[in-house]
Amino acid sequence: MIKYRAMIDCAGWAMSSTHTEDRARIEAFHTNGAAIMITISPGRNKGARAYMLTPGWAWWRKIPLPAVEAFVTRLEIPPKAKRPPVGSPCTCEKVKYPTRDRAMDTLTDITIKRVIKRNGVQSERSAYRCPCDDRVWHVTSQDPRMPKNDDDRR
Template identity: 40%
Template sequence: MSRALIRENQLTADERAARDGAVPPKLSARAKVASSGPVLEGEGWQVEISVHPLRTRLEAFHTSGAVVMITADSRRRTKSGSARGYFLPAPGVGAWRRLRVGDLPHFARHLSLPPGAPEHLASGSKCRCGKVKYPTAARAAAALDEVSALRAAEAGPRPPETRYYRCEADDRVWHLTSKPTGYTRSVPLADAFGRCEGAPGPGRHPDVVIGPSG
Protein backbone atom coordinates (compact mmCIF):
# COMPACT_ATOMS: atom_id res chain seq x y z
CA MET A 1 0.00 0.00 0.00
CA SER A 2 1.43 3.40 -0.96
CA ARG A 3 2.21 6.07 1.61
CA ALA A 4 -0.35 8.38 -0.02
CA LEU A 5 -3.09 5.79 0.42
CA ILE A 6 -2.08 5.14 4.01
CA ARG A 7 -2.20 8.85 4.73
CA GLU A 8 -5.63 9.11 3.05
CA ASN A 9 -6.98 6.40 5.35
CA GLN A 10 -5.66 8.26 8.40
CA LEU A 11 -7.36 11.57 7.63
CA THR A 12 -10.36 12.59 9.68
CA ALA A 13 -13.52 13.93 8.03
CA ASP A 14 -12.57 17.49 8.99
CA GLU A 15 -9.04 17.04 7.61
CA ARG A 16 -10.43 15.77 4.31
CA ALA A 17 -12.84 18.70 4.18
CA ALA A 18 -9.99 21.14 4.80
CA ARG A 19 -7.85 19.49 2.12
CA ASP A 20 -10.67 19.59 -0.40
CA GLY A 21 -11.52 23.19 0.42
CA ALA A 22 -14.88 22.29 1.91
CA VAL A 23 -15.97 23.76 5.22
CA PRO A 24 -17.62 21.23 7.56
CA PRO A 25 -21.10 22.33 8.63
CA LYS A 26 -21.25 24.11 11.96
CA LEU A 27 -23.94 23.33 14.49
CA SER A 28 -26.41 26.09 15.13
CA ALA A 29 -26.65 27.45 18.65
CA ARG A 30 -29.93 25.62 19.19
CA ALA A 31 -28.42 22.39 17.87
CA LYS A 32 -25.52 22.77 20.30
CA VAL A 33 -27.96 23.06 23.17
CA ALA A 34 -30.02 20.08 21.99
CA SER A 35 -26.94 17.90 21.44
CA SER A 36 -25.78 18.57 25.00
CA GLY A 37 -28.86 16.88 26.47
CA PRO A 38 -27.94 13.28 25.59
CA VAL A 39 -24.36 13.85 26.76
CA LEU A 40 -25.59 14.85 30.21
CA GLU A 41 -28.37 12.26 30.40
CA GLY A 42 -25.87 9.55 29.53
CA GLU A 43 -23.97 10.44 32.70
CA GLY A 44 -27.07 10.39 34.89
CA TRP A 45 -28.02 14.07 34.86
CA GLN A 46 -31.64 15.22 34.92
CA VAL A 47 -32.14 17.47 31.90
CA GLU A 48 -34.86 19.92 30.93
CA ILE A 49 -34.88 22.09 27.80
CA SER A 50 -37.06 25.16 27.28
CA VAL A 51 -37.48 26.37 23.68
CA HIS A 52 -38.65 29.68 22.23
CA PRO A 53 -38.23 30.92 18.62
CA LEU A 54 -35.52 33.33 19.78
CA ARG A 55 -34.09 31.58 22.84
CA THR A 56 -33.28 28.08 24.03
CA ARG A 57 -32.21 27.04 27.53
CA LEU A 58 -30.94 23.71 28.86
CA GLU A 59 -30.77 23.07 32.58
CA ALA A 60 -29.23 19.90 34.02
CA PHE A 61 -29.03 18.70 37.61
CA HIS A 62 -26.73 16.08 39.13
CA THR A 63 -27.37 14.08 42.29
CA SER A 64 -24.24 15.68 43.77
CA GLY A 65 -25.94 19.07 43.57
CA ALA A 66 -23.96 20.33 40.57
CA VAL A 67 -25.93 22.34 38.01
CA VAL A 68 -25.25 23.02 34.32
CA MET A 69 -26.97 25.61 32.16
CA ILE A 70 -26.51 26.16 28.43
CA THR A 71 -28.30 29.00 26.69
CA ALA A 72 -28.66 30.08 23.08
CA ASP A 73 -30.05 33.35 21.77
CA SER A 74 -30.48 33.85 18.02
CA ARG A 75 -30.08 37.60 18.55
CA ARG A 76 -26.64 37.14 20.09
CA ARG A 77 -23.69 37.04 17.71
CA THR A 78 -20.55 35.45 19.13
CA LYS A 79 -17.69 33.30 17.90
CA SER A 80 -19.08 30.43 19.97
CA GLY A 81 -22.19 30.30 17.81
CA SER A 82 -24.34 32.07 20.40
CA ALA A 83 -24.34 29.06 22.75
CA ARG A 84 -23.00 29.75 26.23
CA GLY A 85 -22.42 27.30 29.05
CA TYR A 86 -22.29 27.75 32.82
CA PHE A 87 -21.99 25.49 35.86
CA LEU A 88 -22.39 25.54 39.62
CA PRO A 89 -20.32 23.07 41.67
CA ALA A 90 -23.37 22.76 43.96
CA PRO A 91 -26.53 24.80 44.54
CA GLY A 92 -25.29 26.17 47.85
CA VAL A 93 -21.71 26.86 46.79
CA GLY A 94 -20.38 29.92 45.01
CA ALA A 95 -21.61 31.63 41.86
CA TRP A 96 -22.04 30.58 38.24
CA ARG A 97 -18.84 29.71 36.40
CA ARG A 98 -18.25 29.60 32.67
CA LEU A 99 -18.30 26.23 30.90
CA ARG A 100 -17.11 25.82 27.34
CA VAL A 101 -19.48 23.60 25.43
CA GLY A 102 -16.49 21.55 24.26
CA ASP A 103 -15.62 20.79 27.90
CA LEU A 104 -19.13 19.52 28.66
CA PRO A 105 -18.46 15.76 28.16
CA HIS A 106 -15.59 15.86 30.66
CA PHE A 107 -17.55 17.91 33.17
CA ALA A 108 -20.63 15.69 32.82
CA ARG A 109 -18.59 12.64 33.77
CA HIS A 110 -16.07 14.01 36.27
CA LEU A 111 -17.92 17.06 37.70
CA SER A 112 -14.85 19.15 37.02
CA LEU A 113 -13.24 20.98 34.12
CA PRO A 114 -10.60 19.18 32.03
CA PRO A 115 -7.03 19.39 33.40
CA GLY A 116 -5.53 22.74 32.51
CA ALA A 117 -8.83 24.34 31.56
CA PRO A 118 -9.14 27.82 33.10
CA GLU A 119 -11.97 28.45 35.54
CA HIS A 120 -13.68 31.83 35.30
CA LEU A 121 -16.66 33.27 37.10
CA ALA A 122 -19.52 34.09 34.75
CA SER A 123 -19.89 37.80 34.19
CA GLY A 124 -21.94 40.19 32.12
CA SER A 125 -25.30 39.79 33.83
CA LYS A 126 -28.02 41.86 32.20
CA CYS A 127 -30.00 41.99 35.43
CA ARG A 128 -30.61 45.60 36.45
CA CYS A 129 -33.36 44.91 38.98
CA GLY A 130 -31.34 46.11 41.94
CA LYS A 131 -32.56 43.09 43.93
CA VAL A 132 -30.64 40.35 45.68
CA LYS A 133 -29.61 37.72 43.12
CA TYR A 134 -29.89 33.95 43.70
CA PRO A 135 -28.32 31.56 41.17
CA THR A 136 -30.97 28.81 41.37
CA ALA A 137 -34.60 28.34 42.31
CA ALA A 138 -33.56 26.08 45.19
CA ARG A 139 -31.31 28.81 46.62
CA ALA A 140 -34.10 31.37 46.20
CA ALA A 141 -36.61 29.04 47.88
CA ALA A 142 -34.30 28.61 50.88
CA ALA A 143 -33.87 32.37 51.10
CA LEU A 144 -37.63 32.84 50.92
CA ASP A 145 -38.07 30.53 53.92
CA GLU A 146 -35.49 32.50 55.89
CA VAL A 147 -36.97 35.87 54.96
CA SER A 148 -40.50 34.69 55.75
CA ALA A 149 -39.40 33.63 59.23
CA LEU A 150 -37.77 37.02 59.82
CA ARG A 151 -40.79 38.93 58.51
CA ALA A 152 -43.09 36.94 60.77
CA ALA A 153 -41.08 38.08 63.78
CA GLU A 154 -41.16 41.73 62.70
CA ALA A 155 -43.98 44.22 62.70
CA GLY A 156 -43.94 46.76 59.92
CA PRO A 157 -45.74 48.15 56.88
CA ARG A 158 -43.49 46.38 54.38
CA PRO A 159 -45.32 43.46 52.71
CA PRO A 160 -43.54 40.12 53.08
CA GLU A 161 -41.97 38.31 50.16
CA THR A 162 -44.24 35.48 49.12
CA ARG A 163 -42.63 33.88 46.10
CA TYR A 164 -39.52 33.66 43.92
CA TYR A 165 -39.16 34.08 40.16
CA ARG A 166 -36.55 33.93 37.43
CA CYS A 167 -35.20 37.30 36.32
CA GLU A 168 -36.57 38.19 32.90
CA ALA A 169 -33.21 39.68 31.90
CA ASP A 170 -30.87 36.87 32.98
CA ASP A 171 -31.57 33.11 33.05
CA ARG A 172 -28.97 32.65 35.80
CA VAL A 173 -30.69 34.95 38.31
CA TRP A 174 -33.68 34.48 40.63
CA HIS A 175 -35.34 37.09 42.86
CA LEU A 176 -37.85 37.25 45.70
CA THR A 177 -40.97 39.38 45.51
CA SER A 178 -44.05 40.28 47.50
CA LYS A 179 -46.11 40.78 44.35
CA PRO A 180 -48.65 38.02 43.67
CA THR A 181 -48.14 38.03 39.90
CA GLY A 182 -45.22 38.38 37.51
CA TYR A 183 -43.69 41.57 36.21
CA THR A 184 -44.90 42.97 32.88
CA ARG A 185 -42.37 43.16 30.05
CA SER A 186 -42.69 43.27 26.29
CA VAL A 187 -41.60 39.60 26.19
CA PRO A 188 -41.60 38.19 29.74
CA LEU A 189 -39.09 35.38 30.15
CA ALA A 190 -41.70 33.02 31.59
CA ASP A 191 -43.96 33.63 28.60
CA ALA A 192 -41.08 33.48 26.13
CA PHE A 193 -40.24 29.96 27.23
CA GLY A 194 -43.87 28.88 27.48
CA ARG A 195 -43.54 28.26 31.23
CA CYS A 196 -45.90 29.55 33.89
CA GLU A 197 -45.37 30.25 37.55
CA GLY A 198 -46.48 27.38 39.73
CA ALA A 199 -45.45 24.58 42.01
CA PRO A 200 -43.08 21.88 40.69
CA GLY A 201 -44.66 19.08 38.72
CA PRO A 202 -44.17 15.39 39.54
CA GLY A 203 -40.55 14.34 39.29
CA ARG A 204 -39.26 17.84 38.54
CA HIS A 205 -36.12 19.12 40.21
CA PRO A 206 -36.79 22.10 42.52
CA ASP A 207 -34.31 24.22 40.53
CA VAL A 208 -36.39 23.86 37.37
CA VAL A 209 -39.56 25.69 38.38
CA ILE A 210 -40.19 29.40 38.67
CA GLY A 211 -41.72 29.16 42.12
CA PRO A 212 -45.03 29.02 43.90
CA SER A 213 -47.54 31.65 42.94
CA GLY A 214 -48.68 34.01 45.64
Protein backbone atom coordinates in the same frame (compact mmCIF):
# COMPACT_ATOMS: atom_id res chain seq x y z
CA MET B 1 -28.16 21.41 21.67
CA ILE B 2 -29.47 17.92 21.06
CA LYS B 3 -26.11 16.37 21.83
CA TYR B 4 -25.90 18.22 25.16
CA ARG B 5 -29.41 17.17 26.08
CA ALA B 6 -28.53 13.53 25.38
CA MET B 7 -25.25 13.82 27.32
CA ILE B 8 -26.89 15.42 30.35
CA ASP B 9 -29.81 13.04 30.27
CA CYS B 10 -27.50 10.01 30.06
CA ALA B 11 -25.53 11.24 33.07
CA GLY B 12 -28.73 11.29 35.12
CA TRP B 13 -29.07 14.99 35.84
CA ALA B 14 -32.52 16.49 36.37
CA MET B 15 -32.94 18.47 33.22
CA SER B 16 -35.36 21.00 31.88
CA SER B 17 -35.22 22.84 28.62
CA THR B 18 -37.06 25.62 26.95
CA HIS B 19 -37.12 26.75 23.38
CA THR B 20 -38.47 29.82 21.65
CA GLU B 21 -38.04 31.18 18.15
CA ASP B 22 -34.82 32.98 18.89
CA ARG B 23 -33.32 31.12 21.79
CA ALA B 24 -33.01 27.85 23.63
CA ARG B 25 -31.91 26.94 27.11
CA ILE B 26 -30.99 23.71 28.84
CA GLU B 27 -30.74 23.70 32.59
CA ALA B 28 -29.79 20.68 34.65
CA PHE B 29 -29.16 19.86 38.28
CA HIS B 30 -27.03 17.13 39.81
CA THR B 31 -28.11 15.50 43.04
CA ASN B 32 -25.02 16.96 44.75
CA GLY B 33 -26.24 20.50 44.05
CA ALA B 34 -24.14 21.21 40.95
CA ALA B 35 -25.89 22.88 38.05
CA ILE B 36 -25.23 23.47 34.40
CA MET B 37 -26.89 25.82 31.92
CA ILE B 38 -26.43 25.97 28.18
CA THR B 39 -28.01 28.77 26.21
CA ILE B 40 -28.09 29.59 22.54
CA SER B 41 -29.53 32.68 20.90
CA PRO B 42 -29.11 32.37 17.15
CA GLY B 43 -31.50 35.31 16.66
CA ARG B 44 -29.08 37.52 18.54
CA ASN B 45 -26.11 36.09 16.74
CA LYS B 46 -24.84 34.34 19.81
CA GLY B 47 -23.50 30.82 19.72
CA ALA B 48 -24.01 28.26 22.46
CA ARG B 49 -22.72 29.23 25.87
CA ALA B 50 -22.26 27.01 28.88
CA TYR B 51 -22.23 27.94 32.54
CA MET B 52 -21.62 25.82 35.58
CA LEU B 53 -22.33 26.18 39.25
CA THR B 54 -21.15 24.05 42.13
CA PRO B 55 -22.57 24.09 45.66
CA GLY B 56 -19.56 26.00 46.97
CA TRP B 57 -19.75 28.79 44.42
CA ALA B 58 -21.73 31.96 44.81
CA TRP B 59 -22.33 32.39 41.11
CA TRP B 60 -22.31 30.79 37.65
CA ARG B 61 -19.04 30.54 35.79
CA LYS B 62 -18.74 30.34 32.05
CA ILE B 63 -17.01 27.21 30.77
CA PRO B 64 -15.77 26.27 27.32
CA LEU B 65 -18.23 24.03 25.47
CA PRO B 66 -15.69 21.17 25.15
CA ALA B 67 -15.54 21.06 28.97
CA VAL B 68 -19.25 20.35 29.29
CA GLU B 69 -18.91 16.59 28.87
CA ALA B 70 -16.29 16.14 31.62
CA PHE B 71 -18.34 18.22 34.02
CA VAL B 72 -21.58 16.45 33.24
CA THR B 73 -20.21 12.92 33.29
CA ARG B 74 -17.48 13.18 35.96
CA LEU B 75 -18.12 16.52 37.69
CA GLU B 76 -14.70 17.67 36.55
CA ILE B 77 -14.22 21.38 36.90
CA PRO B 78 -12.25 22.71 33.94
CA PRO B 79 -9.27 24.94 34.83
CA LYS B 80 -10.76 27.73 32.74
CA ALA B 81 -13.84 27.75 34.96
CA LYS B 82 -11.73 29.09 37.79
CA ARG B 83 -11.76 32.61 36.46
CA PRO B 84 -13.97 35.27 38.04
CA PRO B 85 -17.69 34.65 37.91
CA VAL B 86 -19.57 35.83 34.84
CA GLY B 87 -21.24 39.20 34.90
CA SER B 88 -24.92 39.75 34.34
CA PRO B 89 -27.02 42.02 32.15
CA CYS B 90 -29.56 42.15 34.99
CA THR B 91 -30.20 45.74 36.02
CA CYS B 92 -33.02 45.01 38.44
CA GLU B 93 -32.46 46.61 41.79
CA LYS B 94 -32.92 43.30 43.50
CA VAL B 95 -30.78 40.64 45.08
CA LYS B 96 -29.62 38.09 42.52
CA TYR B 97 -29.72 34.34 43.07
CA PRO B 98 -28.23 31.90 40.58
CA THR B 99 -30.96 29.27 40.87
CA ARG B 100 -34.55 28.99 41.93
CA ASP B 101 -33.53 26.67 44.76
CA ARG B 102 -31.18 29.25 46.24
CA ALA B 103 -33.80 31.95 45.92
CA MET B 104 -36.35 29.65 47.56
CA ASP B 105 -33.92 28.88 50.39
CA THR B 106 -33.87 32.59 51.11
CA LEU B 107 -37.65 32.67 51.10
CA THR B 108 -37.68 29.82 53.58
CA ASP B 109 -35.31 31.75 55.83
CA ILE B 110 -37.48 34.86 55.58
CA THR B 111 -40.57 32.84 56.42
CA ILE B 112 -38.91 31.24 59.42
CA LYS B 113 -37.75 34.62 60.71
CA ARG B 114 -41.23 36.02 60.23
CA VAL B 115 -42.78 33.18 62.15
CA ILE B 116 -40.26 33.67 64.95
CA LYS B 117 -40.99 37.39 65.09
CA ARG B 118 -44.72 36.79 64.74
CA ASN B 119 -45.19 40.23 63.30
CA GLY B 120 -47.12 38.90 60.34
CA VAL B 121 -45.60 41.38 57.91
CA GLN B 122 -45.78 40.05 54.39
CA SER B 123 -42.41 40.14 52.73
CA GLU B 124 -40.85 38.35 49.80
CA ARG B 125 -42.78 35.22 49.04
CA SER B 126 -42.00 33.93 45.60
CA ALA B 127 -39.12 33.56 43.19
CA TYR B 128 -39.02 34.34 39.49
CA ARG B 129 -36.45 34.24 36.76
CA CYS B 130 -34.99 37.61 35.79
CA PRO B 131 -36.39 38.75 32.43
CA CYS B 132 -32.92 40.04 31.45
CA ASP B 133 -30.78 37.06 32.41
CA ASP B 134 -31.53 33.34 32.47
CA ARG B 135 -28.92 32.87 35.18
CA VAL B 136 -30.60 35.19 37.64
CA TRP B 137 -33.50 34.65 40.01
CA HIS B 138 -35.13 37.26 42.21
CA VAL B 139 -37.57 37.04 45.07
CA THR B 140 -40.68 39.17 45.22
CA SER B 141 -43.70 39.89 47.34
CA GLN B 142 -45.87 39.70 44.21
CA ASP B 143 -47.52 36.53 43.02
CA PRO B 144 -45.18 34.35 41.02
CA ARG B 145 -44.62 35.71 37.55
CA MET B 146 -44.84 33.17 34.83
CA PRO B 147 -43.10 34.53 31.76
CA LYS B 148 -44.30 33.15 28.47
CA ASN B 149 -42.35 30.23 27.07
CA ASP B 150 -40.47 29.80 30.28
CA ASP B 151 -40.56 26.94 32.63
CA ASP B 152 -40.46 27.54 36.30
CA ARG B 153 -39.32 24.22 37.57
CA ARG B 154 -36.06 25.52 39.07
